Amino acid sequence: MKTLASLTLAASLLSLPAFAADKVSFKDPTGDDDGPGTYKYPTDTVYKKGSFDITDVNVEKKGDKLEFTVGVNAALEDPWNMKKGFSTQMVFIFIDTDGKEGSGHTDSPPGLNVQFAPASAWDKLVILSPQEPARVRKEVETKAPGLKGDILIPERTKGAGKKISGAVDAASIKGDPSQWGFQVVMQSNEGFPSGNDLLTRKVNEYEGQHRFGGGNDADCDPQVIDILAGDAKGDATEIKAQHDMLKYECAADGSAKTKATLTMVHAK
Structure with a gap:
């Protein structure tokens, strides 16, 4: 009887819908902070080697908040006294919540000078910036203006160690992160x-004190350092995939x- 009850319970559990995952993680190979493969950092020393090199991304539901954390390949610094624990980086996190082409x-x-494939159209965008939220919102x-309804700015963004993080209300992005x-x-x-x-920095043909190089002086090149x-498991083959995409x-x-x-x- 005990065995039969156990089997019945197991069968019942299998028939229940899976619980929504509250955390997803991604990795990115190091050394690919060169956009389409040609970009170079500005020459000023505040732009430390590896500081725009994404290493990992974590998205986690914590109570009524959805927290985003992005790791980079250099210790964060605050040379411009932004008082957020970092100064030079700015991160755009695009989310496709429904997976529907054209939606x-x-x-x-x-x-940024990029577009998204129709099957990867984004529904929400979270911006992690060291600027004050009011400044970012005003810029948006x-x-x-046509995108502002789907752009979310955390009230508090911080940098510590090699991690940049910020949180938004979970209710502002409905659904299961593991399916996004x-x-x-x-x-x-x-x-x-x-x-x-x-609030983004230009990529020019030649790098300068506060300009990335290796691109084009016109507005035809992607103004993107890493993606x-x-x-998104951190495999070295993903470097070529990035270069091809850009x-x-x-x-x-x-x-x-x-x-x-x-x-x-x-997430897989």
Whole structure:
């Protein structure tokens, strides 16, 4: 009887829906903080080697909050006294919550110069910036009004050790994180952005004191230093996958002939 009861209980448990996962994690290979393979850091010493190199990403539900943590390949510093534990990095976390082609946004905020494949259209974007939340929100409202309803700015973002983190209300992104698609874009915090750029730093043909190099002086190249790619397990093959995803071609007039197109990664 005891054995039969145990079997009956096991069968009942198998028939129940799986509990929603409250944490997902991704890894990224080191040494791929070069965009499409050619980008170089600015020359000023505040841009430490490895400081824009994503190593891991964790998303976890903690009570009524959804916390995002992004690791980098260098100890964080605050040379510009932003009082958040970091200064030079700026992280964009794009989330595809429904997995439906054509549902969501394929455009990115101004200053990234990338687009998303239709099957990877994003529904929510979390920005981790050392700028004050009010400044980031104002920039979004001014420069990306069509996207602002789906952009979330944590009230508190911090850097410690090699980790940048911030949390938003879990209710603002409905669903199960283990079923979502993610793409994480590493950029640099720019307090005096060019034109319509959303607090992001330019990539030029040649690197300068506060400009990345290895790209194009026009606005046809992806303004992206590192992303997740492949299976996001940290395998070295993902470096090529990143470079392929960020390939671009400029037209003679400096416009984008072929724009870098991003896809999501999924927890497995």
